[in-house]
Amino acid sequence: MSRTFSRIGKPVGMGLLWVVILLYVYPILLVLLTAVKTKSDLALHPFGWPEKWTFDSFTKAFETMNYVRSLINTIGIAAISVAGVVLMAAMAAYVISRRDNRFYRVIYIVFLAGMIVPFQMAMIPLYKVLQTFNLINTYPGVIFIYLGMLAPFSVFILSGFVKGVPKELEEAALVDGSGTYKTFFRIVLPLLKPAVTTVTVLNLFNVWNDFLMPMLYLSDNRKTTITVQLSSFQGMYNNDWSLIFAGVCMIVVPMLVIYLFAQRFIISGITAGAVKG
Template sequence: MNVVIGKLSSYLLKAVLWIISILYIYPILLVLISSIKTKRDLATNPFGLPKEFTLDYFQAAYQTMHYFRSILNTSFIGLVSVGISVIITSMAAYVIARRNNKFYNAMYLLFLAGMIIPFQMTMIPLYKVMLSLQLISTYQGVIFIYLASLAPFSVFLLSGFVKSVPRELEEAALIDGCGIYKTFFMIVFPLLKPAITTVSVLNLFHIWNDFLMPMLYIQDSKKITITVQLASFQGRYFNDWSLIFAGVCMIVFPMLIIYLLAQRFIIDGITAGAVKG
């Protein structure tokens, strides 16, 4: 009886997992299929397979979005923001994890508070500050904002992972004459590779998919990011869905490759930081 119940539970669990997988995969397939349909086919048969196959909308989206320039803008902002953020937040997480006193515990709570406050509450005061500092429509202005917005999550994840690093390694380095900076960058920082990879990829995803911040703070058409360019296909009285679907596929494809390559490191970093933190 127990064997029968166990098999039924296993089959039921597999069925539920299949249903959940289909619910996640179907919208992605629908976007991909819709991007290779003609406008007439998309209007008359929106949920079916394409009757006519075309790649013209990918070419049109490439030209209309200024794809190469927009990708370079987004990549530059993302890579610089993530690179600087990783160095700064890993140092902050190391100090918070190792200095267990009221001051650093309070600093940790302040970082966590940054994860709770929504960006919509600060975007207007922040716009006034950036306008007074003449940072509107500049790369450095947007990068500064991303550095601040990425810090709470990065410190939260990295501080949990730092606690899994044995203190004996640092003590041995100090005995050999290493200072705190040399100990961190030569001993601790390399051991944080799984967590750093996780933080870097997730933060890069956030910047790549972000629409609100570039739309507010970048007004120069030559510095616009890829998501803002995609929004140009949608107007008040007209939506070019064929171009939108093709543009979505072109935006998702680079991040999908990065995720597939770094998937193992992302899972290892999240589980290690969560369990040992």
């Protein structure tokens, strides 16, 4: 009975696996094929193989999006925001995890509460705050909001990893005359490399793909990010899907490259967190 079930179950399992793979691969393939079709080809064969391959949509998208400038804007905002939030979150997680008293437990709960409140509830109050400090349509204004938005999740992930770092290492460093900051940066932070890499990549994806924040707080077209520039391809009466999907490909490629290089650290970070008790 078990052998019969094994013979039947294995092909069924492989079949289901291929179905899942196709469900993931097909949308990506559809985006790529649509990006290299002409308008007439797209109208006649929207889901078929292109009769004539053309890369004119990529050239037009590159020029229309002002790709180089918007890419630099996106990289600058994402790099500063992610680097700042990871550093501050790591330091906050270290203090919260090592100070076992009611005050720091309350601080930790406040960070967790920040994960519950959706950004849409704070859009108007944040706009008023930025307006008060003359930070509307400025890079620092957007970066400050990203720091606040990404901090709760980062502290939540990193605090669990800090608890897994043996206190004996810090005590030995203190005996050798190392101060708190030196102990953190030379001993604790290097041991958090898998967690820091995981948090960095996940936060980078969030900032890179974000559309709402730059659209609301960066009205100057020269300061907007690539996701906002992509939205200019879509109109009320006319949508050039080849152009839109070409822009999507140009947005996705940088993040795909980063993920391919960082996936080893992400997986090790997730698995390391899974076995901590």
